[in-house]
Amino acid sequence: MRERLVVIGGDAAGMSAASQARRMRGPDELEIVAFERGHFTSYSACGIPYWVGGDVEDRDELIARTPEEHRARHIDVRLRTEVTEIDVERGRVRARDLESGAESWTSYDKLVIATGARPVRPDLPGIDAAGVHGVQTLDDGQALLDTLTRTEGRRAVVVGAGYIGVEMAEALINRGYEVTVVNRGREPMATLDPDMGRLVREAMTGLGITMVDDAEVTALPTGADGRVRAVATADAEYPADVVVLGIGVRPETTLARAAGLPLGDHGGLLTDRSMRVRGQENVWAGGDCVEVLDLVSGQLRHIPLGTHANKQGQIIGTNAGGGYATFPGVVGTAVSKVCDLEIARTGLREKDAHRVGLRFETVTIESTSRAGYYPDAAPMTVKMLAELGTGRLLGVQIVGREGAGKRVDIAAVALTAGMTVYQVAALDLGYAPPFSPVWDPVQVAARKAAAKLGAR
Amino acid sequence: MRERLVVIGGDAAGMSAASQARRMRGPDELEIVAFERGHFTSYSACGIPYWVGGDVEDRDELIARTPEEHRARHIDVRLRTEVTEIDVERGRVRARDLESGAESWTSYDKLVIATGARPVRPDLPGIDAAGVHGVQTLDDGQALLDTLTRTEGRRAVVVGAGYIGVEMAEALINRGYEVTVVNRGREPMATLDPDMGRLVREAMTGLGITMVDDAEVTALPTGADGRVRAVATADAEYPADVVVLGIGVRPETTLARAAGLPLGDHGGLLTDRSMRVRGQENVWAGGDCVEVLDLVSGQLRHIPLGTHANKQGQIIGTNAGGGYATFPGVVGTAVSKVCDLEIARTGLREKDAHRVGLRFETVTIESTSRAGYYPDAAPMTVKMLAELGTGRLLGVQIVGREGAGKRVDIAAVALTAGMTVYQVAALDLGYAPPFSPVWDPVQVAARKAAAKLGAR
Incomplete structure (x- = not known):
């Protein structure tokens, strides 16, 4: 049948x-x-x-x-x-x-x-005004592009500083807009710990993006033509010719x-x-x-x-279809970029680990994408969380430039396998000067975490 | 004491x-x-x-x-x-x-x-002549550089097509030499299976490097000044102003x-x-x-x-120092590049698997370093070996351009953890269009291997 x-x-x-x-x-x-x-x-x-x-x-x-x-x-x-x-x-x-x-x-x-x-669409005055756009669907994208084409002004405000927010900031920069990112959190990229989010904020500011943190949007004031003209918070108003919602x-x-x-x-x-x-x-x-x-x-x-x-x-x-397959679960890996800034994370943040009741140690190291002496070796910061007692890897966050982001995969696979930081430090990863320092940055972090946790 | x-x-x-x-x-x-x-x-x-x-x-x-x-x-x-x-x-x-x-x-x-x-230094006529160089130590490197500086001719022959050979080929190309690589094997990079080595040969030829395969060097003929002037094989003689040995x-x-x-x-x-x-x-x-x-x-x-x-x-x-630490072993990961060509491998080749007596399936797939629609998405070929019966990942080889090489780390960690291709296909890896297709190339291979091995 x-x-x-x-x-x-x-x-x-x-x-x-x-x-x-x-x-x-x-x-x-x-x-x-x-x-x-x-x-x-x-x-x-x-x-x-x-x-x-x-x-x-x-x-x-x-x-x-x-x-x-x-x-x-x-x-x-x-x-x-x-x-x-x-x-x-x-x-x-x-x-x-x-x-x-x-x-x-x-x-x-x-x-x-x-x-x-x-999409989360908060019930704010002006939320449905012309010039306010989400970016969930192709139809949304087309509507935003139509607005960008029609609008002469060059001031864009992005509400939200998660991965959609930062990616849209890059998109608007690339189109020649002055970009302001209004963010409810203390730092952008709430999927990172705040100390790593701070690095993102500094880098985004360096790219010419105006970062407004700790700011709750209260309204999207409109002009006489009914179009959005600003993003208002409790403290200030940010003029906007176009508003992009990236709130989640x-x-x-x-x-x-x-x-x-x-x-x-x-x-x-x-x-x-x-x-x-x-x-x-x-x-x-x-x-x-x-x-x-x-x-x-x-x-x-x-x-x-x-x-x-x-x-x-x-x-x-x-x-x-009558077969058998399973989806075992996730470890929370995500990677995004803003211009040449690469942002990656996997596993637990500090607050996640606290919430689960885990005891852990954190380390943060600086390393480079290639051997230090190799041309275009780009800096990166790696933060690692490891469980006290067991040494189990709990999470990794990376902020850097070219070559930083996809390194998170090393940690993603290790997390899936339940590896300890000792095991991560001993992994046989691809090494040659154009590709990595002799200790991959993820392993530099693992080695430091291992030292902090004490010898096995 | x-x-x-x-x-x-x-x-x-x-x-x-x-x-x-x-x-x-x-x-x-x-x-x-x-x-x-x-x-x-x-x-x-x-x-x-x-x-x-x-x-x-x-x-x-x-x-x-x-x-x-x-x-x-x-x-x-x-x-x-x-x-x-x-x-x-x-x-x-x-x-x-x-x-x-x-x-x-x-x-x-x-x-x-x-x-x-x-270094392996075969007992050949001319092996100790001026203009013949190894590249094991800093002293070797300095001696080679001195020769390159002093020599007017621009013909270099590299003996050996392993990772030192291909890296030296790039170095000499970068210095403006006409480069010939003389290789004993059927294909360069014997650390890969021949079908993947062939891709390396084709790409190196495309870079303007003359590839001579299946060729055993018989002598390094010298000129009247005692300097090397060629590399001789049974079939031919390749003029050389400088010879670099990368034989292992x-x-x-x-x-x-x-x-x-x-x-x-x-x-x-x-x-x-x-x-x-x-x-x-x-x-x-x-x-x-x-x-x-x-x-x-x-x-x-x-x-x-x-x-x-x-x-x-x-x-x-x-x-x-009185502590306790262990080196668990390796999985055979290596990565190298020749100009913009990236070459990576980990785990077993077909002949390694045969030697150990493992039964396996192989798949080879084409994918890209980024989402196909994203600018500069570079092609890569991924070959994967998986054990029959268990689905255990046995090895991965990658030949591609920018962004290809370090992807081998995904497989390296998975091999260390003893994962199956089913597990690899389900891994939570970093995805965003600038970083990867929605299925990472390694997972495209794993998914195809899983399909070939049959549903679990």
Whole structure:
């Protein structure tokens, strides 16, 4: 009997699941229907800042696979069609055609929920004014680009200094804007400890970006034309011809909640390691709408990143297609850049470790991307957390220039394997003068942490 | 009672051991004497190609710590002093002052053997002619530079296409030479499988380097002035104004052998994981003169690399200083570059896996250093070996451009942890469009290997 797999959400997780399920089972065995309320499928939302900034010329370059390409693989993609209800009892979803307004039910044998995340949009005066933009979707990116093209002024304010905020700061710098970043926290990049965030702030200031920290936005004042003209905080007003919101996102789980599916403390769907929704036989969920296990802390987190969405989608597709695969969890790796500044992190920050009740030691070292004597050896700062008593690696943060960011992968793999800093210091990593000092910077940190923890 | 630690060999392993021992114990507790037959201590032999090529201007930049700096830390460095005998029964070494020829015995409580490696120098007609150079030591590098400065001709032949050979090819290209690389093997970089070596050959040819493979050098013909004028093989003669030998090295264990210390199949000293020479209480050895455990194959290998020498020296210094540390072994990671070509490997090649009797699958994939749509995304080829049945990662080889080489670290850590390709595919690695495709190239390979091995 031919089964039907229904996918809600046509981006990374949903379409990876659909594609992988199709690899596992042909159209004679499995019908696949994917509902997407937007105009696009399988695009790189992470690429939007580079499209806005001009590094990527054409929007279509961000699209990994078009609806037509999916349809050619017998995946029935229905664009501009929003699922409005999930009925898990009867195994069906109700969807509305956003053009015609018509609604209808579609039954499923297997369901994939990949509804993504929705941007945090604080209830501020002016939040909906012209010139205020989010950057979650390709449609958002296009709207921002249209504003940038139409607007003569060259003052941009970015609200939020997380990775979207800093990436958008770079994009706007690249387009010739005077950029101000208004940030609620003490330092930018709250995914880092404040001492490392300070390095980011200093570097961003050095790039000509005005950094406003400890500042809560109170309003987005508009001009007589109704367009945004500034970002106001309790203390000051920052003139703005365009405002970009990079405040973060929350899991989009309205449908799942209404359907009675289990949600965690962060509002994301709860799944097992096969990405099956807890308590369900034939419902999977992945991407920005789920919570994932943090392998270092043992706690659930919400980490909206395309790389996880793709992997989880692939796992779902394998399982929904009758195979067996698991998504073991994450260690919290992230990397971003602002012009030539590279920022990376993995594992626990100090406050995470405190929250879990771990006792730890921290070290911070300076090193270089290449042997010190080699041309273009770029400085980097590495901070490392290690557990007292066991020596277990708990986290690494890196701020530096070219060659700094991806070094975090060494720590990411080591964290996944539960290695100690002694083991990290002894790792056989790639060394040659153009690539690394004789001790890789991550190992310089590990060695210092080992010395601080005492000999084994 | 004040003990005396004697170190034979004043480069990476020996002086790392001395420095670490000094950190552990002050001069009142431990006297440290280091014998070095050359003129320098603690220099980066790996940096010589970049000095010769002009990327590093001054020889002294390659010196991490001078004899004076060591002496300031109460390490009694005796330059131009060659140890000629080790007497383990009586705990003493005999050393000759190479200037005066005087010999004397020095007793030790603890001994570190760090005698390094000696270059393979085949017994060929002309091998000792003027214009024929090795590049093992700073003195070698200086001699080569003197020749390059004095010689008008611009034809260089490099004998050997391992990492020293390819790095010297770059150095000579950078100095404006026409470079020919004469290589005994079927493809350059015998540390890679031939299919990956072929990519290196093609890329080097594209850089304007003449690659001669499958060629055994039979003589180095000289001119009337006694200088080398060509490199001759059975089939041809390659005109040369300068010849650089990059044929490889063997452990320098003449002293150790004479002293009855245990040597392995590769001629290197055998140690335990604390780097203590097997069967000895108070003798350690590290660096290019020892054999190391390959954690993937479980066999002993000789891997002369500065990064291991430094680490082993540090382990020895900790242990000789009364602490406790171990060097667990290596996975065979190496990275090198020729102009903008990056070459990396870790773990087992096909022939290594066959030799150990492992059954495996291989995959080779093409990917890019950054998201495909991001500017300067550079192509790379990743080959992966995985064990049949278990899915255990066995080895990775990478040939690509900027951003390719250090990705091997992901595999190096995963190999150390004994991960499967399923685990590698699920790793939480740093992703953002400027840094990586959404699946890191190493994970693209792992995912393909997993698919080939079948679902778990």
